[in-house]
Amino acid sequence: MTKTAQLIIDGKTYELPIIEGSENDRAIDIKKLRSETGYITLDPGYKSTGSTKSAITFLNGEEGILRYRGYPIEQLAEKSSFVEVAYLLIYGELPTPAQFKTFSDDLTYHSMIHEGMRHLYDGFPWGSHPMAMLSSMVCSLSAYYPDSLDPDTNVDTHITRVLSKVRTIAAFGHQKSRGKPIMYPKNNLGYCDNFLHMMFAVPAEDYEIDPKIVKALNTLLILHADHEQNCSASAVRLVGSSNANLYASISAGISALWGPLHGGANQAVIEMLERIKAGGSDYKGFMERVKKKEERLMGFGHRVYKNYDPRAKILKEMADDLLPHLGVSDPLLDIAKELEEIALSDSYFVDRKLYPNVDFYSGMVYKALGIPVNMFTVMFALGRMPGWIAQWKEMMEDPKKAIGRPRQVYTGEKERQFVPLNKR
Numbered sequence: 001m002t003k004t005a006q007l008i009i010d011g012k013t014y015e016l017p018i019i020e021g022s023e024n025d026r027a028i029d030i031k032k033l034r035s036e037t038g039y040i041t042l043d044p045g046y047k048s049t050g051s052t053k054s055a056i057t058f059l060n061g062e063e064g065i066l067r068y069r070g071y072p073i074e075q076l077a078e079k080s081s082f083v084e085v086a087y088l089l090i091y092g093e094l095p096t097p098a099q100f101k102t103f104s105d106d107l108t109y110h111s112m113i114h115e116g117m118r119h120l121y122d123g124f125p126w127g128s129h130p131m132a133m134l135s136s137m138v139c140s141l142s143a144y145y146p147d148s149l150d151p152d153t154n155v156d157t158h159i160t161r162v163l164s165k166v167r168t169i170a171a172f173g174h175q176k177s178r179g180k181p182i183m184y185p186k187n188n189l190g191y192c193d194n195f196l197h198m199m200f201a202v203p204a205e206d207y208e209i210d211p212k213i214v215k216a217l218n219t220l221l222i223l224h225a226d227h228e229q230n231c232s233a234s235a236v237r238l239v240g241s242s243n244a245n246l247y248a249s250i251s252a253g254i255s256a257l258w259g260p261l262h263g264g265a266n267q268a269v270i271e272m273l274e275r276i277k278a279g280g281s282d283y284k285g286f287m288e289r290v291k292k293k294e295e296r297l298m299g300f301g302h303r304v305y306k307n308y309d310p311r312a313k314i315l316k317e318m319a320d321d322l323l324p325h326l327g328v329s330d331p332l333l334d335i336a337k338e339l340e341e342i343a344l345s346d347s348y349f350v351d352r353k354l355y356p357n358v359d360f361y362s363g364m365v366y367k368a369l370g371i372p373v374n375m376f377t378v379m380f381a382l383g384r385m386p387g388w389i390a391q392w393k394e395m396m397e398d399p400k401k402a403i404g405r406p407r408q409v410y411t412g413e414k415e416r417q418f419v420p421l422n423k424r
């Protein structure tokens with residue numbers, strides 16, 4: 001028998017169905033609430049509101065669990081590759097060897113961008129933020145592939161295109177912003193190797209790719225690949241719910257990710273650590289200011305995790321391993337660890353369940369890899385691409401898909417009469 005919740009308004013009882021997920025998530029189904037009661041719910045920031053059912057990612061913030069399609073993030077980070085995880089997220093299962101080969105080959109085949117797009121970079125002013133370029137360029141793919149506007153289009157081709165081209169777009173933007181020649185993709189390289197080649201190679205020299213860096217990049221992108229209904233995934237779904245094409249929807253996700261409270265936090269963490277270092281490394285004084293709410297400890301806290309973010313744990317270990325391998329000794333890592341130690345024992349942070357999130361250590365690793373700070377959020381976006389695609393695809397394939405259109409509680413003026421300009 002379906003469980004129900006009872007809601008009593010003005011003495012009248014309404015039965016609301018209870019929905020249970022496969023991991024015991026429970027929700028009260030309020031689809032008919034307004035039509036039956038005249039009331040809506042109010043939940044700014046959606047702290048208690050589920051926007052969809054989804055079979056992609058399971059996240060238990062209290063226990064610090066993250067799984068893609070049922071597979072623990074720790075296993076995927078250790079044993080899988082980004083391309084394999086992308087397939088898993090988008091198509092629901094790990095690929096067979098034949099499926100993997102086709103998918104990888106398709107990603108290789110679609111890596112070039114239209115030459116016309118190359119000239120778009122020339123229009124951006126010097127010093128443009130790479131996230132501004134990324135979101136514009138990804139949206140402009142819909143102009144170069146206008147069949148994407150047709151809802152009956154071959155979606156799989158557009159999926160492969162955006163997943164492949166986004167790395168070329170990101171790397172070209174980086175090279176352009178530094179006045180360096182653009183490096184075209186090479187078909188003999190894997191997904192991450194190819195990105196590193198486009199980012200760091202120069203035509204005059206051979207470029208050798210360190211396999212340990214390739215492995216680290218794969219892991220970083222896997223850790224970013226999806227995180228259920230976060231701000232950017234919700235933006236992708238909301239935009240896509242109006243039947244906007246895949247490229248436009250993903251571009252909205254990139255814009256949402258840019259904010260410092262979301263994916264922009266990895267850049268903000270490094271900037272915060274640099275500030276602390278420049279001020280004489282007074283991390284204790286900084287933490288006192290955080291507690292007085294004069295500062296925010298970037299890279300800490302999460303809407304969903306009320307425990308250590310499992311991604312941060314993997315990244316911290318990666319930083320400890322990779323930095324010595326690269327011969328990097330970064331004083332910012334020491335400051336970060338001091339901040340973490342204080343936070344894990346100070347009641348301000350403990351009581352509020354504030355733990356390091358994915359962005360606390362990812363910036364440190366990106367910095368060691370030679371990625372400039374203003375590219376950090378671009379890296380997050382590259383990783384999140386399969387998640388956005390999977391969320392968009394799941395929504396588009398839902399026979400009950402509806403345009404996203406929240407209600408509001410209006411608090412403005414009641415009706416009043418227009419006063420002409422000369423009488424005001």
Ligand code: CMC
Pocket residue numbers: 227230260261262263265290295296297298299300301302303304352354357358359
């Ligand atoms: N530093 C200091 N205090 C904090 C922090 C922080 N980073 N995060 C939350 N708090 C405090 C907040 O001031 C509030 O205190 P009080 O109860 O006294 O008012 C309490 O903790 C609850 O915070 P909240 O703002 O209600 O929590 P939220 O769930 O709305 O916000 C968050 C989540 C991620 C926006 C927030 O923790 C934050 O701003 N963190 C720093 C930015 C950051 O690292 N963002 C990356 C998130 S992970 C990547 C991703 O998936 O987007």
